[in-house]
Amino acid sequence: MSQPTTAPVVQRNDDRNRYEILVDGKRAGLTAYRDNGDQRVFFHTEIDDAYAGQGLAAQLVQYALTDVRALGKRIVPVCPYVAKFLKKHDEFTDITDPVTPEVLRWLEGELG
Structure with missing residues (x-):
């Protein structure tokens, strides 16, 4: 895929419980969450293959975690990518x- 003509845009989509990254107006990826009280539990991040290797996942997760802070919530990194990102970004x-058995059971119930 050719390089984008505009800068990627990240937005929170509360109706679908996810943050989305758009490239040239098209959704290129997402990171999905569920809220458990004051915790925002991130459980899945994906970037479409056509947009791989452009650093979009890092931009997406950086935005999402910064937004969580602004909302006064806490992060629970069930998603392996979010967990990996947090190891390199101690500002969060x-x-x-921590991901606990209780959180995992709760998430399983949420996702059905």
């Missing part, structure tokens, strides 16, 4: 909660 340590 103060608002990150």
Whole structure:
């Protein structure tokens, strides 16, 4: 795929419980969450193959985690990509909660 003509745009889509990254107006990827009280539990991140290798996942997750902070919520990184991102970005340590068996059971119930 050719390089985008405009800068990627990230937006929160509360109706679908996810953040989306748009390239030239088309959804290129998403990171999905569910809220458990004051915790925003991230469980899945994906970038469409056509947009791979452009650093979009990092831009998407950076925006999402910054938004979580602005909302006064906490992060629970069930998603392996979000967990990996957090290991390199310690500026979110103060608002990150561990993934516990209780959170995993709750998430399983949420997702059916």
